[in-house]
Amino acid sequence: MAAITMKKIVKRYGDGFPAVNEVSLDVRDGEFMILVGPSGCGKSTLLRMIVGLEDITSGEMLIGGKVVNKVAPRQRNLSMVFQNYALYPHLTVFENIAFPLRLAKTPDDEVQRRVKETAELLELTEHLDRKPANLSGGQRQRVAMGRAIVRQADAFLFDEPLSNLDAKLRGQMRTEISRLQRRLGVTTVYVTHDQTEAMTLGDRVAVLRKGVLQQVGSPRELYEEPVNLFVAGFIGSPSMNFLPASVDGAFLDTPLGRFELRDDRKAGALGGREVVLVGVRPEHFEDASLIGEEKKAKGATVQARVDVTEWLGNEQYAYVPYEAPADVAAQLRDLSRELDGDQLRTQAVVALDAASTIKPGGESELWIDTAKVHLFDPATGENLTRDEEHVAQLNQLADESRDAHRKAHRGD
């Protein structure tokens, strides 16, 4: 077991394009770290630099306190699960799992014992004599995991291990990986572009954008206190709505209507700016007719024309198109494209209570929880209203819940 420390890691390809740019990241011993970002953000490259399959252009990579920049993959004592599993098709499941042990010249009786133990842990015992070609996707995935955990590696590295499974199996394997990691307590770095995996698996999540590290924090911190527009838009599904607003004292004029910032800290954060982007998560909207007076007074009510509604049983989404100034609209479209989406029109996505009877096409009254909104600088994308006190609280909470998790899993 070991901590992994990255200091100003840069990966530059032949054409000078930096795939990873000055990333500094500390993965603590035993921690489950997620690298997440849209495709092409450099997360896989970073993982491959940790394992040694990719050269480091500059910067320092430390594993267990030792600089490993020039150390060959086989000497780093890490194990990795590849996206396409990379099982050896000519070997049986048993020999696939035993492969790292055989290379380490482990005595045969110990190989037998450890492979059997691993197979039991992953419920592969009855498949040990089969070839990978005869296994289902989920079974292959488990064999790949078996090969990774059979030896005492210093850290596990996962490169989008679940992306080839169907949705149901993915959910099961996700829980399985989480349980396994907490039980073994091995440092883990996990690359994914899937939000659910990022939010549910990680102790901490690192968000990358075009090779640059944006924010590292617990899933809650990323969701509730994002540092910038990119993280705010990337984390959460459906993503946060960004409304352009012109500032008028403590009042904000948005395309959906005018409302007041009642929080002095937030009003202060405006810092004399004339235009800001207001970030509102879909669930911070509500059908005004379903809210009590007392709660209503804490937020703001606006009139909006709902275009389409989607009723899902447990909740309901409403789409509210709005007009935005051309430059802001272009900026939002760029952001959406960068987040692997392609939003054609500027619209707000609103999550309503399933009981709401708002009709598409007409004017409706929507309530906004203004205490929860974030304000972003339209030029830099920086979050003006990040609450450091709250962040500290969230960190403490994350640490506590992590320790509790560990204790529960070590117990059994």
Added chain:
Amino acid sequence: MESARSKWLWGVASLLILVWTVFPILWIVMLSFKQPGEVGNKKGFLPADWTWTNYETVFKTDIFTSALINSIGISVIATFVGVVFATLVAYAIARLEFPGKKLILSFALAIAMFPVVSLVGPLFNLWRDIGLYDTWPGLIIPYISFALPLAIWTLSAFFREIPWEMEQAAQVDGATTWQAFRKVIVPLAAPGVFTAAILTFFFCWNDFVFGISLTSSDAARPVPAALAFFTGASQFEQPTTAICAAAVVVTIPVVVIVLAFQRRIVAGLTSGAVKG
């Protein structure tokens, strides 16, 4: 309707080709079973009087037995050395980025296309000067150089099919580059290696031009060349039937090898390596 008709057409076409290719072979086989005096005197496809005489004659003739040993020895050695070289070269071409990679590949192709006959003359003189004329190495060297391009092309195609991750996984699992190559890549490329080996072997086994030009005695003369020196059981007989028997004998290994390894050649060993 359409598919039934096209099936029928395919059937007829295959049958025609089959007859076209098998008939000469059958003819040679039939000739080899005829009495030495029968050819040219009696008409008929089938031998009037079946006999093993020709085969006995062939194996009693020193020219043939020594030529058979030469052929086997030279072909096996050339195949082995050629395939080992080709495997290493093809692996490097498939996996490494180095300047001149394209040049090597096109150079190899150019060698494969080079007319063999134009080289025989110079080679004859050179071999005589440096003492390689009429020796095993004197044939093995040109065989290897002419078989290599094809083997390199076949093998590098096979290596390219093997996912990079296989090897990277092996390296992460603790293998050196050499171990990853030997324990993962070579077993996976086995069908390719077999294909390359068989193609090389056939090339060496069937060669006539080098065999007849670069040898002068039993010391290195391979079977295809030796057939031309056949005299038959006695000087007064045409050696036609004996030559046919010898031809059948040298064809047998080819048929056996193809039958034995066709599965391996075709086998898609990599299926299941990755998703899907």
